[in-house]
Amino acid sequence: MPSVQFWVALAIVPAVAFAVRVLNRRPLSARVLPLSRLDIALVVVTLLALGFHCAAMFLPAAVAAVPLSDGAAEAVRDLGAASQAAYWIPAGALVLALRRAWPPLLVAEVSVLLAVGITMFWSFSLTTHLVTIAGSVVVTAAVLTTATYRPAAQAR
Numbered sequence: 001m002p003s004v005q006f007w008v009a010l011a012i013v014p015a016v017a018f019a020v021r022v023l024n025r026r027p028l029s030a031r032v033l034p035l036s037r038l039d040i041a042l043v044v045v046t047l048l049a050l051g052f053h054c055a056a057m058f059l060p061a062a063v064a065a066v067p068l069s070d071g072a073a074e075a076v077r078d079l080g081a082a083s084q085a086a087y088w089i090p091a092g093a094l095v096l097a098l099r100r101a102w103p104p105l106l107v108a109e110v111s112v113l114l115a116v117g118i119t120m121f122w123s124f125s126l127t128t129h130l131v132t133i134a135g136s137v138v139v140t141a142a143v144l145t146t147a148t149y150r151p152a153a154q155a156r
Contacts, residue, residue, distance in 0.1 A: 002058060002130055010137050017141035029146040031102035042097035043144070049090035052076075053083075054133065057120075079121060087117055098143055105143050112136040 021028060035043070056063050056073035063073045075082035091113040098109060112135045119129040 002126075006130065006134075007059075010134060013137050014141040014144075017145045021145045027146045027148050029102065031105075031146060033098065033101045033105075033143065033147040035097075035100075035147050039097045039100075042093055046090040046094040046097065047140075049086065050094070053086050053090070084121060087120065091117060094140075101143050102146065105139070105146065108139045109143050112139045 027033070052063070052069075052072070053076050056069075056076035060073065060077070063069050072086070076086050077083070095106070095110055095113065098106060101109065112132060115132040116129070116136050118124070119132045
């Protein structure tokens, strides 16, 4: 199982990216990803769903402390159809929410989400899967540091 340091490092990456984005007071790229309120809500919901999936797999004791999470967490850990749906639907919805990203970043996002799913549901080593998870966190943080909120009327 992954160490606590692995999970702490994964939490630090988006936290640092967010802090740099806030301190910079503007997106970190000239190629800005405009997000509407709906896009932002979809990003938040999908990241929570993907985070739950990951936590159910690797931090079962923490998830067990959440009321009414037992059935969903067990379905995720079984790696069956419910687990696949619980991963692929939020992953696809995240790509939908980030659809206006700079194309190379969007391709990177799709690639890492595919890699995480493939290494999870096919026969790959745990180390390979953990590397793809780390890559997905880094790429998603990179995509979101280029994001800015624009009211829906101004978003393209």
